[in-house]
Amino acid sequence: xxxxxxxxxxxxxxxxxxxxxxxxxxxxxxxxxxxxxxxxxxxxxxxxxxxxxxxxxxxxxxxxxxxxxxxxxxxxxxxxxxxxxxxxxxxxxxxxxxxxxxxxxxxxxxxxxxxxxxxxxxxxxxxxxxxxxxxxxxxxxxxxxxxxxxxxxxxxxxxxxxxxxxxxxxxxxxxxxxxxxxxxxxxxxxxxxxxxxxxxxxxxxxxxxxxxxxxxxxxxxxxxxxxxxxxxxxxxxxxxxxxxxxxxxxxxxxxxxxxxxxxxxxxxxxxxxxxxxxxxxxxxxxxxxxxxxxxxxxxxxxxxxxxxxxxx
Amino acid sequence: xxxxxxxxxxxxxxxxxxxxxxxxxxxxxxxxxxxxxxxxxxxxxxxxxxxxxxxxxxxxxxxxxxxxxxxxxxxxxxxxxxxxxxxxxxxxxxxxxxxxxxxxxxxxxxxxxxxxxxxxxxxxxxxxxxxxxxxxxxxxxxxxxxxxxxxxxxxxxxxxxxxxxxxxxxxxxxxxxxxxxxxxxxxxxxxxxxxxxxxxxxxxxx
Numbered sequence: 001x002x003x004x005x006x007x008x009x010x011x012x013x014x015x016x017x018x019x020x021x022x023x024x025x026x027x028x029x030x031x032x033x034x035x036x037x038x039x040x041x042x043x044x045x046x047x048x049x050x051x052x053x054x055x056x057x058x059x060x061x062x063x064x065x066x067x068x069x070x071x072x073x074x075x076x077x078x079x080x081x082x083x084x085x086x087x088x089x090x091x092x093x094x095x096x097x098x099x100x101x102x103x104x105x106x107x108x109x110x111x112x113x114x115x116x117x118x119x120x121x122x123x124x125x126x127x128x129x130x131x132x133x134x135x136x137x138x139x140x141x142x143x144x145x146x147x148x149x150x151x152x153x154x155x156x157x158x159x160x161x162x163x164x165x166x167x168x169x170x171x172x173x174x175x176x177x178x179x180x181x182x183x184x185x186x187x188x189x190x191x192x193x194x195x196x197x198x199x200x201x202x203x204x205x206x207x208x209x210x211x212x213x214x215x216x217x218x219x220x221x222x223x224x225x226x227x228x229x230x231x232x233x234x235x236x237x238x239x240x241x242x243x244x245x246x247x248x249x250x251x252x253x254x255x256x257x258x259x260x261x262x263x264x265x266x267x268x269x270x271x272x273x274x275x276x277x278x279x280x281x282x283x284x285x286x287x288x289x290x291x292x293x294x295x296x297x298x299x300x301x302x303x304x305x306x307x308x309x310x311x312x
Numbered sequence: 313x314x315x316x317x318x319x320x321x322x323x324x325x326x327x328x329x330x331x332x333x334x335x336x337x338x339x340x341x342x343x344x345x346x347x348x349x350x351x352x353x354x355x356x357x358x359x360x361x362x363x364x365x366x367x368x369x370x371x372x373x374x375x376x377x378x379x380x381x382x383x384x385x386x387x388x389x390x391x392x393x394x395x396x397x398x399x400x401x402x403x404x405x406x407x408x409x410x411x412x413x414x415x416x417x418x419x420x421x422x423x424x425x426x427x428x429x430x431x432x433x434x435x436x437x438x439x440x441x442x443x444x445x446x447x448x449x450x451x452x453x454x455x456x457x458x459x460x461x462x463x464x465x466x467x468x469x470x471x472x473x474x475x476x477x478x479x480x481x482x483x484x485x486x487x488x489x490x491x492x493x494x495x496x497x498x499x500x501x502x503x504x505x506x507x508x509x510x511x512x513x514x515x516x517x518x
Contacts, residue, residue: 018331027377030338031414034375035439037345038495038508040462044439068342070335155435187462187510189491211346226346226463226510 019066019099025049029067029222033213036224041186042154043137048220058091059217061114061133068129068213069095069112074102076110081118081259081276088116107279117180119201121258121280124210126227132195134216137223139183139193159191162234170239179244185232186225194231200243200259205231250275251293253284322396325359326373332356337374337504341497344506349459349468351451351505358401361393363419368447368499369397372417375443376404380414383407383430383442387419413442421446424476427486430494438491441509448472451500458514459507467514470505472498480513487512 017023025047032046051059069075075095079087083105091114092103104110107120114131124130140150143161153159162183169177182199186192194205195214205212205225212225225231235241249256251272258280260273272293275281285294327333333356340352360369376382382404388394395406398417407413410429418424424446433441448454454473457480460466476482486493486509493509 018335023331023334024377026334026338027375028379030342031375031380032439033342034345034443034495035441037342037463038510039438039491040510042438042491045437068335068339070339071332151436211342224346226508228465229462 016098018071019069019095020052021049021063021066025063026067029063032222033064033067033224036213036222037211037226039190040225040229041184041190041192041223043216043221043223046220046222048217051217052094053090055218056135057087058114058116058133060215060219060222061116061131061217062091062094062215063217064131064213064215064222065091065095065112065114066099068131069099069101071099071101073111074104074109076104076107076113076279077115078113078118078120078277078279079116080261081120082278084278105279106283117196117198118259118276119197119204121255121275121277123204124208126209128210130208130210130212132197132212132214134193134195134214134221135218136181137193137195137214137216137219137221139181139191154190157189159185159234162191163236166234166236170236176235176239176241182241183234185234187230188232191234192223192225192231198244198259199233199241202231202233202241203243207231246273248273249291250281250284251291253281253289253294254291255281255284255289321361321393322400325361325369325397326401327356327358327370329356330373333358333370334374337370340504341371341374341506344497344504345463345495345508347463347468348461348507348511349464349470349505351470351500351503353503357502360397361391363387363391363447364394364397364417365419365447365499365501367502367504368417368419368445371445371497371499371504372398372404372415373401376402376415378403378405381405381407381412383410383413383416385416385418385420385423387423388417410442416442416444418444418446420474421448421476422474427476427482427494432486432489432492432494435492438493441492441494443495443497445497445499446472446475448474448498448500451498451503451505459511460514461511463508464511470498472500472505483507483513 032044035044077088077091079085107122112129116133144150180198181196214223233241246260252274259276261276263272336355344352357366358369411431430442450473454471456471459468496507498505
């Protein structure tokens with residue numbers, strides 16, 4: 001097999017199959033993925049394997065990526081929007097080593113994007129696959145702990161309990177206080193957990209151009225949303241679904257209508273809000289956009305002809 | 313010797329590179345399922361004994377193994393060489409019971425009288441259903457099917473041939489049982505398309 005031969009030649013992990021998993025495991029995962037696509041939002045059980053990383057570090061996403069990735073793919077991995085955090089760097093390195101694939105941090109260049117809890121700000125395109133790492137795939141789990149019961153609730157399309165939960169939010173807080181893992185209904189049938197993405201990202205799932213695959217390793221479930229599929233966040237007529245709004249733009253790139261992370265600057269209450277999507281922020285900075293805390297020394301020689309903050 | 317010939321046929325004809333072949337064929341099938349109506353070329357094919365076709369063989373070699381019973385229609389079941397090839401290359405048990413099959417290989421779709429004899433899954437586990445692989449001679453020159461549903465931006469069109477008799481009615485019944493139902497993979501010459509159970513037929517063009 002050339003895959004193995006290539007690896008032997010370059011002294012890499014000759015004892016591993018391409019993309020780490022054995023072929024029988026990949027076939028089992030591939031069958032689950034096809035069922036998931038055919039039944040959008042339905043959680044397909046699969047025989048999740050132990051991976052060389054602990055549960056909670058994306059074992060489900062890694063198994064899905066390993067089952068679909070090919071030598072021509074370009075892989076991007078993000079952790080809370082960032083390309084440069086431990087989880088993202090480790091998983092990128094894992095596939096660079098076991099599959100020999102090219103990796104990138106640029107959203108537009110990637111054919112597969114594995115994500116932990118964010119959807120990139122840049123709209124995804126046809127041909128891209130977004131792989132979510134999912135901790136708890138069952139949206140009804142905190143309302144009903146028994147799998148036998150939640151499975152029956154999905155079978156009977158009995159989702160009243162979820163609306164009661166959202167109603168209790170309103171009764172206690174005056175608004176729906178769920179801010180992440182906000183439940184959605186897929187193609188008018190299955191209620192689905194979009195993984196702990198902020199609800200800010202929910203509208204991006206609706207009729208997305210990209211195929212979205214979800215892998216939960218510990219919970220042994222795979223589910224999917226095909227492209228151009230209805231994904232509706234649950235709400236009430238008098239309390240419609242709303243995304244988070246931020247009072248200020250990104251402190252580095254000045255971006256608005258993006259999801260921001262809060263960064264504490266000192267012990268006197270100083271803080272800044274910056275783009276959670278690092279690739280989006282870097283692209284905007286490179287294009288000359290400036291936020292109020294973007295030090296110009298960061299952009300030495302790159303800001304010719306670009307409007308910068310007036311310094312005093 | 314007759315037996316030796318039949319065996320040597322069974323032992324040959326797998327992917328030239330099983331790891332990459334299975335990956336590239338799976339991606340084509342995945343993209344076809346995610347975008348019903350789209351047609352994807354198969355870069356890697358198998359060379360099985362007739363009447364199993366190269367693309368149907370590549371798909372079954374990619375997806376089937378010892379955990380997935382395979383059902384063969386009468387055109388394929390008549391050929392001992394085909395059965396031997398599938399068993400040797402995938403390890404999948406060949407079953408005569410439609411409702412036990414994870415995959416069904418159909419060489420003569422026009423003779424397929426009913427889809428509901430296959431496993432449709434259960435309301436709790438709709439994934440426990442049969443996936444049918446139909447060998448078609450063409451994906452663009454048959455009667456046009458206009459498709460709607462998840463994966464389709466507006467409408468899409470595909471014209472596979474041959475297809476089961478009264479396919480529109482059969483498919484409407486299959487769709488009515490959602491989430492239960494079968495999924496179809498259409499294996500054309502060197503290419504693949506798919507009709508997952510979510511796909512609706514808008515109307516049949518003349």
